[in-house]
Amino acid sequence: MDKLIYDLKNNNSLDDGDLKCLLETDMYDEELYKAADAVRRANYGDSVYIRGLIEFTNYCKNDCYYCGIRRSNNNVDRYRLSKEEILACCENGYILGYRTFVLQGGEAPYYTDERICDIVSGIHKLYPDCAITLSIGEKNYESYKSFFDAGAKRFLLRHETADDEHYKRLHPESMSLDNRKRCLFDLKDIGYQVGSGFMVGSPYQTTDNLVSDLRFLQELKPDMIGIGPYINHKDTPFAGEKNGTLELTLRLVAILRLMFPYALIPATTALGTISPNGRELGLKCGANVVMPNLSPVETRKKYDLYENKICTGEEAAECRGCLERRVTLAGYNIVTDIGDVKEHA
Numbered sequence: 001m002d003k004l005i006y007d008l009k010n011n012n013s014l015d016d017g018d019l020k021c022l023l024e025t026d027m028y029d030e031e032l033y034k035a036a037d038a039v040r041r042a043n044y045g046d047s048v049y050i051r052g053l054i055e056f057t058n059y060c061k062n063d064c065y066y067c068g069i070r071r072s073n074n075n076v077d078r079y080r081l082s083k084e085e086i087l088a089c090c091e092n093g094y095i096l097g098y099r100t101f102v103l104q105g106g107e108a109p110y111y112t113d114e115r116i117c118d119i120v121s122g123i124h125k126l127y128p129d130c131a132i133t134l135s136i137g138e139k140n141y142e143s144y145k146s147f148f149d150a151g152a153k154r155f156l157l158r159h160e161t162a163d164d165e166h167y168k169r170l171h172p173e174s175m176s177l178d179n180r181k182r183c184l185f186d187l188k189d190i191g192y193q194v195g196s197g198f199m200v201g202s203p204y205q206t207t208d209n210l211v212s213d214l215r216f217l218q219e220l221k222p223d224m225i226g227i228g229p230y231i232n233h234k235d236t237p238f239a240g241e242k243n244g245t246l247e248l249t250l251r252l253v254a255i256l257r258l259m260f261p262y263a264l265i266p267a268t269t270a271l272g273t274i275s276p277n278g279r280e281l282g283l284k285c286g287a288n289v290v291m292p293n294l295s296p297v298e299t300r301k302k303y304d305l306y307e308n309k310i311c312t313g314e315e316a317a318e319c320r321g322c323l324e325r326r327v328t329l330a331g332y333n334i335v336t337d338i339g340d341v342k343e344h345a
């Protein structure tokens, strides 16, 4: 085991067979978690970065089979936040100590490049000391460049699965893994800090697929890596499919920390949804970011990617205090600085 962990840490000399073996057994979990926490502490101490998540629209032109806000789901009560409403979320967040705002949404044609640039530059002007992250899906190079020039310096775009066949089973024909990858390399080329990642336990996923995900991430070298369990949604073609597990997600968080010591790795909302203390466990396995919800309480339930999503009720109006207590109890420390990624190759 020591050799496996050593190989994982030392520039990933682990071969696919060893990786598969690690992914398929719970025998080494405790050691993996401990090693991952040590690597995280060596690189980032006990710091946990916070990112204020603003889910600004649930309109989407795509029809991903797993996603609750897919175009074909007629049961979604669709909404869009105006620039003023988004700025109000940022103001609230700034007062609470957030120095990163993440604008996430479906791929909504209403938000033209011009509108996105206007929103981004509006935030940038008012909060020049804050980082602006976009998570708005697949665009062309010029669009990404215009958002960057307007002041967005980070972008989150999970590749979802790095296996072409698997990708086709999760998405309609109009979408392709090649385009998703093209987007990620364009974003890097422009100079964004880039986040990618995948769902754990999505329908039809095999261990070989997960190995491909890790290999793709080695090629991309993203600054941020977000993973979370797949969680079923009843109004999708995958209704009734099994959820991803806490165990496999934690094992992967630990493996990612060992393979990418520098990376910013969130303990995701999906992890907190499948288990009441999922995010705390994620932190203990190497995650070092949390993304509390800054969206208006009225719209939170409508950003319904999967069932039983946490932090959508009235009581969650102020996620910051709740998460701060959770992070402290887990033995870490929320910091409010901008939280850029550490230098890496």
Ligand code: SAH
Residues within 6 Å of the ligand: 066, 067, 068, 104, 105, 106, 107, 135, 136, 137, 138, 156, 157, 158, 160, 198, 199, 228, 229, 230, 231, 232, 233, 270, 305, 306
């Ligand atoms: N439209 C943007 C944002 C997508 S939502 C984009 O294309 O990047 C953010 C992430 O939620 C997705 O990348 C996906 O990995 C995750 N997600 C969507 N449906 C999910 C589900 N049913 N269970 C778990 N995660 C899901």
